[in-house]
Structure formats: structure tokens, C-alpha cells
Amino acid sequence: MLFLQLRNELRKLFGKPRTYIGFGALLLIQVLMVLLLRYSPASRGMVRQMESNGYDAGQYLTSLTIAGVMLHPIAFILLPLYVTLIGGDLVAKEAEDGTLRMILSRPISRFRLLLVKWLAGAVFSALLVLMLGLVGVLFARCFFPWGGMFVFVPGEMFSVLDASAGLWDYAGAHVLLAVKAGTILSLAFMFSCFNVKPAAATILALSVVFVSFVLMQIPFLKELQPWFFTYYLDLWRNALMQPVPWWKVNESLCVLAGCNLTFFIIGATVFHVRDIKS
Amino acid sequence: MIELKNVVKIFGRRVAVDYLTLTVPRGVIYGLLGHNGAGKSTAIGMMLGQVWPTQGGVRVGGYEVTSHRRLALQKVGAIFEAPVFYDYLSGWRNLEILSQYSGPTAPARLREVIDWVGLTGREKSPVRTYSHGMRTRLALAQALLPNPELLILDEPGDGLDPEGIHELRLTILRLNRELGLTILLSSHLLNEVEQLCTRIAMLNQGRRVFEGPLAGIRTERRWLRLRAGDFAVAVRQLLAAGLIIADRDGVWIEPAPDTGADRIVRFLVEQGMAVFEIAPEEQTLESFYLSLMKDSRQKSPQF
Numbered sequence: 275m276l277f278l279q280l281r282n283e284l285r286k287l288f289g290k291p292r293t294y295i296g297f298g299a300l301l302l303i304q305v306l307m308v309l310l311l312r313y314s315p316a317s318r319g320m321v322r323q324m325e326s327n328g329y330d331a332g333q334y335l336t337s338l339t340i341a342g343v344m345l346h347p348i349a350f351i352l353l354p355l356y357v358t359l360i361g362g363d364l365v366a367k368e369a370e371d372g373t374l375r376m377i378l379s380r381p382i383s384r385f386r387l388l389l390v391k392w393l394a395g396a397v398f399s400a401l402l403v404l405m406l407g408l409v410g411v412l413f414a415r416c417f418f419p420w421g422g423m424f425v426f427v428p429g430e431m432f433s434v435l436d437a438s439a440g441l442w443d444y445a446g447a448h449v450l451l452a453v454k455a456g457t458i459l460s461l462a463f464m465f466s467c468f469n470v471k472p473a474a475a476t477i478l479a480l481s482v483v484f485v486s487f488v489l490m491q492i493p494f495l496k497e498l499q500p501w502f503f504t505y506y507l508d509l510w511r512n513a514l515m516q517p518v519p520w521w522k523v524n525e526s527l528c529v530l531a532g533c534n535l536t537f538f539i540i541g542a543t544v545f546h547v548r549d550i551k552s
Numbered sequence: 553m554i555e556l557k558n559v560v561k562i563f564g565r566r567v568a569v570d571y572l573t574l575t576v577p578r579g580v581i582y583g584l585l586g587h588n589g590a591g592k593s594t595a596i597g598m599m600l601g602q603v604w605p606t607q608g609g610v611r612v613g614g615y616e617v618t619s620h621r622r623l624a625l626q627k628v629g630a631i632f633e634a635p636v637f638y639d640y641l642s643g644w645r646n647l648e649i650l651s652q653y654s655g656p657t658a659p660a661r662l663r664e665v666i667d668w669v670g671l672t673g674r675e676k677s678p679v680r681t682y683s684h685g686m687r688t689r690l691a692l693a694q695a696l697l698p699n700p701e702l703l704i705l706d707e708p709g710d711g712l713d714p715e716g717i718h719e720l721r722l723t724i725l726r727l728n729r730e731l732g733l734t735i736l737l738s739s740h741l742l743n744e745v746e747q748l749c750t751r752i753a754m755l756n757q758g759r760r761v762f763e764g765p766l767a768g769i770r771t772e773r774r775w776l777r778l779r780a781g782d783f784a785v786a787v788r789q790l791l792a793a794g795l796i797i798a799d800r801d802g803v804w805i806e807p808a809p810d811t812g813a814d815r816i817v818r819f820l821v822e823q824g825m826a827v828f829e830i831a832p833e834e835q836t837l838e839s840f841y842l843s844l845m846k847d848s849r850q851k852s853p854q855f
Contacts, residue, residue: 282648552633
């Protein structure tokens with residue numbers, strides 16, 4: 275039964291043109307970024323960076339490196355935007371449209387309905403991240419050679435990997451990125467369970483993510499960083515480090531699992547006591 | 553089939569339903585009447601477990617809705633407020649999705665219900681291409697899919713043209729007669745309720761102001777229409793003789809208890825008055841509803 279209901283929820287989700295905004299936008303942005311990195315002087319900085327560290331740019335200015343470079347801005351801004359857009363819609367849009375009344379005239383518990391919707395949202399997040407990873411590396415491959423992976427974020431990350439290890443780490447980063455996407459979606463989903471418009475749920479979730487991130491950047495609050503849930507959202511970057519700090523990954527996974535559960539419980543509790551009425 | 557006991561629902565400071573007690577017996581077509589904001593939809597929302605009562609108990613099919621919602625709604629089909637569908641999906645897909653919230657539904661059952669409501673041939677088209685009447689039929693189909701014993705229809709004729717209303721009326725009667733469904737119907741269309749329902753309840757400001765068989769309302773008042781040579785004189789004499797207790801509009805008289813039209817006619821003829829016509833007032837549901845609402849307004853200081 276749960277499978278049937280999940281399948282139907284996915285049919286509803288992927289039947290809406292709105293669902294594909296994220297896929298379309300990410301595809302377009304990745305294509306643009308690859309073309310910019312290929313045909314503009316932008317890649318010169320990367321070449322300088324590699325050569326100043328004693329690495330052959332010809333060996334490391336590859337499709338994997340480019341896909342990794344593109345991942346940072348997309349994961350920070352665009353991914354949260356598109357998952358909150360869908361997460362905010364999951365319950366609030368059905369309540370706004372009136373289809374929720376049709377569903378809740380059926381003998382399905384509110385908890386089960388929310389569980390099915392949350393699972394559909396999780397599937398969406400995973401697919402969005404999967405597409406992001408595949409398109410990034412495949413499109414970059416059209417313009418850059420296959421080879422090792424060079425990861426450099428000043429003051430934070432420096433990794434040089436051969437092609438095989440780079441591909442594994444790139445894949446691992448996407449698995450963890452799906453966890454980030456799922457957690458942000460859960461936050462939007464929680465707000466969606468409140469008696470608010472879908473846009474309000476999306477904006478609230480984005481606000482929490484960005485405000486939390488901004489607060490984390492205030493130097494006086496650096497010590498409090500572990501108390502912000504956004505601190506753990508960057509767990510995917512750990513997969514690109516050498517060696518991978520597994521304790522940090524595990525800690526982030528545990529915290530984010532707790533966040534997901536908390537968001538779901540709050541959402542379900544609010545939704546349970548709500549009156550569904552136009 | 554449905555039992556509401558002293559149910560109260562308060563939204564903020566507004567009392568939407570005020571100590572409502574209602575029983576819908578099995579097998580009837582039951583009408584729930586009232587003006588906008590009378591509490592009909594709130595009452596239906598509570599029956600479907602979508603609105604939580606502030607106080608009181610709501611039982612459907614023998615189960616308390618607040619604590620055993622799944623069991624209570626197992627044999628219920630409903631159209632609650634305006635039916636809305638996923639416009640971008642086909643009628644078939646909509647029915648499949650909605651019915652599977654109740655349990656697995658065989659394609660044969662879907663086809664059977666689609667045929668029953670007369671949507672065969674259009675079931676694969678997106679719902680956005682459906683007319684209002686077709687959407688109503690689709691709503692009825694989704695309500696019928698779980699093989700319900702109780703059908704709750706909230707304003708099902710809203711927005712339908714006269715032909716659509718007629719068609720819907722025949723369908724509801726068929727459902728009651730052929731499938732033996734108990735039907736709770738809320739409607740503004742008094743004429744429709746009069747033609748369909750066997751029992752009704754009227755709500756005003758969340759309170760029940762009438763509950764009983766529809767046939768009963770016709771005997772609630774015993775006004776007679778009298779056309780006599782001189783109405784004023786006739787009334788004076790009838791009042792003096794204690795045969796009537798009131799008159800109105802220069803044509804209506806209300807007989808005293810246990811006084812029939814025959815006694816009145818005999819008395820007037822004996823008094824030498826010409827009697828051209830005497831007939832009982834044919835009270836329609838509309839006139840009953842309006843007089844009840846008027847009485848209710850007069851009694852209620854805040855209205």
C-alpha cells in the first residue's frame with residue numbers, strides 16, 4: 275500500500291511542470307558554466323593555481339575538476355532554492371488548491387499521508403542531485419579531457435586525486451549532497467504543513483537556511499557554529515577532502531538525521547491539529 | 553449511520569457549530585439545510601475528520617471519528633466542498649490516485665464506476681479539458697470507488713446547469729434505490745432537497761432549528777385558504793365561535809386544534825355566508841425554511 279501511495283505521490287509530483295524548473299535551471303546553469311570555463315579566461319586562474327602548486331594543468335584541468343568547481347555555488351545557492359520550492363509545495367499547495375480535502379475524505383491517516391509526501395520529496399531531492407552530478411561531469415567531459423581531480427578552496431580544502439579516486443569522491447560528495455538537499459526539503463516540508471501559502475513555506479525555509487548561514491559567518495559567533503544546523507549541511511564537501519574526515523561526516527549525518535526527524539515531527543504535529551477547511 | 557452528539561466547534565471567537573445533535577439513519581437521503589455560514593460544511597468536515605470538534609462526539613458507521621478516523625471512513629465516499637482535481641492528470645489517473653488512499657483498486661472497478669457516472673470515453677483526457685458537469689461526475693465517481701455505504705455530498709449541485717442538476721438528482725436517487733446507499737446531502741437548492749430527501753435538518757448560526765421527516769413539515773402548520781363572501785366577517789364569526797385561532801393576509805385562517813375544514817364550512821353556511829373555496833395551505837420546503845429562519849432571527853438577539 276505504501277508503495278502504491280508513494281508511486282501515486284511521485285506521479286503527482288512529476289506530472290507538474292513546476293517540478294522540472296529545478297532540473298531545467300540546473301541543466302542550463304551547468305551548461306553555461308562549462309562554456310564559460312572553456313571559452314573565457316576564467317580557467318587561467320585555475321591553471322595558475324595548479325602550476326604554482328607544482329601540478330601539471332594539462333593533467334588536472336579535467337572534466338572532474340570542472341564538475342567539482344561548478345558544484346560549490348550550485349550546492350550553496352541553487353540547490354536549496356529548488357528543493358525548498360518543491361518542499362514548500364508538498365502540503366501547502368494541496369491545501370491551497372483544495373485537493374487535500376479530497377484526499378482527507380479518505381480513510382488515510384494524516385501521519386501516513388505526510389510520510390508518503392515526505393518520501394516523495396526525498397526521492398525528488400535525490401533525483402535532482404543525481405542529475406546535477408551526471409550532467410555536470412558528462413557535459414564537462416564534452417569540453418575537457420578525462421583525468422585527475424584537483425580540488426582547491428582557499429583556506430579550506432586542497433585535494434589532488436587520480437581519475438578513479440576523484441570519480442569515487444565526486445560520487446560520494448553527491449550522495450552526501452542528497453542528504454543536504456533532503457534536509458532542506460524537510461525544513462520546507464515542515465513549514466508547508468503549517469496553515470500557510472506554498473510561497474510562504476518556501477520563503478520561510480530559505481530564510482532559515484540563509485539567515486543561519488549568515489549568522490555563522492559573524493566572527494563573534496564562530497564558536498557557536500556547531501549549534502547552527504547549516505554548519506552540518508556542508509558535509510558533502512568532506513567527501514572531496516584527502517583524507518576524508520569520516521568522524522565529521524558521521525557527526526553531520528547524525529545531526530542531520532535528527533534535524534530531519536525533528537522537522538517531520540513538528541510538521542506532522544502541527545498538521546495533525548489543523549482543521550482542513552477552505 | 554452518522555451521529556453527532558452535542559458537538560461544538562469554535563474558530564477563534566466565532567462559534568461555528570453550537571451543541572449540534574444529529575442522527576442520520578441508515579438507508580435515508582438526509583438533507584442538511586442552512587444559509588451560508590450556518591455550519592453545514594463545518595459539521596460535514598467534522599464527520600470526515602477534517603475539522604476537529606471543540607466539544608462533543610461524532611460517530612460515523614459506529615466509530616468515533618476523532619479517535620478511529622480510518623475505521624469510521626472505511627465505508628464512506630464524500631464530496632466535501634467544491635471538488636478539485638489534479639488538472640494536469642487524466643480523469644482515470646485522478647481516480648486511481650484518490651481511490652488508492654483507501655486501498656488497492658482494481659482497474660475493472662475503476663471502469664465500472666466511470667461507466668456508472670457516464671464518463672466512459674473521456675477518462676483518459678486531462679481533467680483540465682472537463683466541463684463543470686464532468687468534474688462533478690468525476691467527483692461522484694471518486695466518492696463511489698471505495699464501495700461506500702454512506703455518501704456525504706456537500707453542495708453537489710453547485711454551479712451545475714438545470715440539466716446537470718436534473719441528472720445529478722436522478723443519479724442520487726438511483727444510488728439510494730439501487731445500491732441502498734445512505735446519503736447525506738447539504739444543499740442550498742431547496743427544491744432539490746424537497747425532491748430527494750426523506751429527512752432533513754436545518755441549521756441556523758450553528759444550531760439545529762429543525763430535524764425530522766420531510767413529510768412532517770407539511771403538517772407542521774394547518775393554515776387554510778378561505779374565499780368567502782366577506783372574509784373579515786367570516787373571520788370575526790369563526791373567532792367568536794372558537795373555530796379558528798388566527799388569520800392573515802385576508803385569505804388565510806388557522807383552525808383551532810381538532811377543527812377540520814368541514815366544520816368551518818358547515819358553520820359559515822349555517823351563518824348564511826357564501827363559501828367559494830377552502831383549501832389547506834400547500835407548504836413548500838421553501839416557505840417552511842423561510843418561516844423557520846424568520847422565527848429563528850426573531851428569537852436570536854444577535855442576528
